[in-house]
Amino acid sequence: MKLDGNIRPDEAAARELARYEKERPTSLAKGAQNILLIGSDSRSGNGNAQYGRDSGTERSDTTILLHLGAGRRTATAMSLPRDLMVDVPSCLRTDGTRSQPTFAMFNYAFQVGGSACTIRTVEKLTDIRVDHHVVIDFHGFKEMVDAVDGVQVCLKEPIDDKAAKLKLPAGRVTLDGEQALGYVRARKSLGNGSDTDRMDRQQRFLGALVNKVRSNDVLLNPVKLYPVLDAATSSLTTDPDLASLRGLYDLVRGLRHIPTKQVQFLTVPRESYVYNANRDQLVEPEAEKLFERLRRDAPLKVTKDVPRDSDSKSRNPGSRGVSYGQSYDYGEYGYGNGKSGEKRPDEPVSSVSPAPTFRGNTAAEDGCG
Structure with a gap:
């Protein structure tokens, strides 16, 4: 079919990920899925040259880890800052050589080794298994x-x-x-x-896009869904399992029963990097506790105004704006006093504590409210 021809299967990434299968995290929650959404800043391809000169490389302009709960009743989209300092593993370059492991900005992973390198970097950072990935460029976004x-x-x-x-x-x-x-x-x-402000804006826009699709009954009507998928797939690269009309259709249709208030957006807890205020670093233990919830498909909540009575302190008091350590509600978590180095619980999180609250928003919120 036409849509099948639109999608580019990322066979190279599949081969590279298979090479490192033994190092990758295992899935802990049956039925849940984690999909890495990558917005490429590539200037090559149809309609992208107007946004600048093609440098021959591309970086991840936007990266979101989308967690779909088992039963498809919840969806959590976690943004990963492109300036976040992370460990990037040795990755296969397009010329066949391999890079050296390094500590660099997050979007360097996509630049040096494409989607496979980005997936391995995310998995190393979060210990969350990435089941699928989708790469879309400027043209595909506009068309959608x-x-x-x-x-x-x-x-x-x-x-x-x-x-x-x-x-x-x-x-x-x-x-x-x-x-x-x-x-x-x-x-x-x-x-x-x-x-930070740009990621918040992206999340609000995606929430508005979810509302638009749902209000038009696009997800319930194959006739309306087809042109949306046709547009979206015009500049889309995915893992081989998603690189078909049936794969994408089943994925998108699976979202139709998720209430908008259960479509949540947040950014990984971070602050200014201690050695460079123009870079970011994770705030711990908040980041690890968020990753733990997603790994185990355990509930979490988001709100624009999280109580600030946390006993956690930012490791970098000079960070710009409000540190995430001041905007995380430990009162609902049940993991002791929030000090780093605590052992992960062996039992499912759902039996340990109620849903913690993170700063973020949902698709149900009115941007004018």
Whole structure:
């Protein structure tokens, strides 16, 4: 079928991941799935040259680990900052040579070794098994937004960003594909100019996209779903198991019963890197506790305003903005006093504690609220 021809199966990544299968995490929750969504900043390909010169390499402009709960009643999208300092393993380059293991910014993994290197970096960081991956470029993103006739967002103030070619009034605005791309990629001219603000904006946009798809009954109507999948797959690379109409259709249709209030967005707990304020590092033990919940498919909650009575302190008091250690609610967790180095429980998390609360938002929230 036409859609099958649109999708590029990532056979090279599959071979590389198979090579390191013994090192990869095992799945702990039967029926749950973890899908790594990678937004590539590649300037090659159809319609991408207008965003800059093709350097011959590409980096992950946006990376989200999407966790789908068993039974498909919950979905949690965890953003990974591109400036996060992480251990990147030895990876296969496109020229057939292998890189040396290094400590670098997260988006270096995609630049040096593509999706396989990014998956291995995520798995090393989180100890969460990545079941599938999807890579989409600028053109594919725009086409997908246009296929649903635009997505409505709420702007607290007007936008006039010449670099992003974006000029919009305040209030509720429906963005077409080109405008949506500028909106989610802009960094210096919107909000406080931080990558934190950009990721929050991306999460709100994705929540609005979920609402648009659900309001149009796209997921329930194959006739409406087909053009959306056709647009999305026009610039899509996936693992071989997803690289077919049936694979993607089953995945997307499986989301139709998830309530919007159970579609959650958050960013991995992080703060400014202690040696460079322009880079990020994980905040522990908050990050590990989030990873543990996702590994075991255990419930968690998100809210825009998390209580700040935590006894955890940021390791880097000079971090920009509010450190994540101050915006995590330990009161509901039940893991002692929140000190690092605690042993992971052997029993399922659900029997240990209620759902902890992290700072984030859901698709049910009104961006104008």
